[in-house]
Amino acid sequence: MEKGIDSYIRQRFQIPDTDIRTYSPLTLAFIGDGIYDLIIRTIIVGKGNTRASQLHQHTSHLVKAHSQSVMIEHMLPHMTEEEEHIYKRGRNAKSPTMAKNATMTDYRRATGFEALMGYLYLTDQTDRMLDLIEIGLEALDKEKE
DSSP states (O other): OOOOHHHHHHHHTTOOOOOGGGSOHHHHHHHHHHHHHHHHHHHHHHTOOOOHHHHHHHHHHHHSHHHHHHHHHHHGGGOOHHHHHHHHHHHHOOOSOOOTTSOHHHHHHHHHHHHHHHHHHHTTOHHHHHHHHHHHHHHHHHHHO
């Protein structure tokens, strides 16, 4: 297993190892939302310097619940049983809130997507996380055509 940024952060700030199987799916989704947002921002900024409003617009399109819902549907055939299990736990979690601009189906799928991202991040599976995100982003590009 490669050493990811989570391991460096844990070591630097002396955070004890925890069995993430004990984490709720909404906790995984919480960290997954942040790491996915950071990855998308990194991709967008890497494509060139531009106005902050344009950066925000491009990022917002890719991190919204509907986009994540589309992405996860294309990622599913490429997922391991364990990854699918984590996704389903997140999708089925009862959240006290819902996104204001999303259907319930999109919101639940997006929560599952974020839970999977959080799981992969916390288990230092950065390459795998990026592989799946790449599959999802390709699906979004094809949907635009």
